Amino acid sequence: MLEAIAEEIRRCTRCALAQGRMNAVPGEGAADADIMFIGEGPGAAEDKQGRPFVGPAGKLLDELLQDAGLPREQVFIANIIKCRPPGNRDPRPEEIRACREYLDGQIAALNPQVICPLGRPATQTLLDPKAAMGKVHGRPFERDGILYVPIYHPAAALHNPGLRPALVEDFKKLIALIEHHLQ
Numbered sequence: 403m404l405e406a407i408a409e410e411i412r413r414c415t416r417c418a419l420a421q422g423r424m425n426a427v428p429g430e431g432a433a434d435a436d437i438m439f440i441g442e443g444p445g446a447a448e449d450k451q452g453r454p455f456v457g458p459a460g461k462l463l464d465e466l467l468q469d470a471g472l473p474r475e476q477v478f479i480a481n482i483i484k485c486r487p488p489g490n491r492d493p494r495p496e497e498i499r500a501c502r503e504y505l506d507g508q509i510a511a512l513n514p515q516v517i518c519p520l521g522r523p524a525t526q527t528l529l530d531p532k533a534a535m536g537k538v539h540g541r542p543f544e545r546d547g548i549l550y551v552p553i554y555h556p557a558a559a560l561h562n563p564g565l566r567p568a569l570v571e572d573f574k575k576l577i578a579l580i581e582h583h584l585q
């Protein structure tokens with residue numbers, strides 16, 4: 403099911419981002435993962451490789467996962483939009499809407515116990531269009547039997563090193579919540 407969705411994404415022309423991409427980036431990970439990370443959208447490295455979080459933000463995410471003892475291969479990593487916006491601008495509402503069915507399909511196919519939205523666009527798309535990261539980061543919300551734990555985006559901590567301790571703290575909370583939730 404996840405592979406069928408990924409195939410559809412690779413052929414997708416539902417929005418204008420299809421024209422500028424090198425590769426669509428459906429997402430990847432274990433088909434039986436309990437934990438799903440959802441970022442914003444592909445950057446340059448992801449567009450080139452067709453894989454999520456393989457650039458600088460991905461390196462930081464990998465480090466956080468490794469420090470937490472949670473191998474990347476055991477989780478599923480996706481984005482709210484699957485094609486790179488020009489110049490890495492924020493995704494537009496119509497692009498998020500065009501891609502939503504794919505994201506919802508991936509969530510339904512994976513049926514994860516915990517979803518971790520990374521950063522504002524993913525958090526606002528999945529939880530609350532008015533959510534402010536400063537308020538909601540590291541705070542769990544339960545909906546439809548899924549525990550959502552929004553955290554700061556790794557890229558935000560790269561642009562603003564002052565956010566890094568908060569991200570590390572968010573990750574610790576996330577891991578503690580996962581351990582508690584998956585018992």
Ligand code: URA
Nearest residue numbers: 441442443454455459
């Ligand atoms: N940032 C994202 O939000 N997603 C990626 O896949 C890479 C960087």
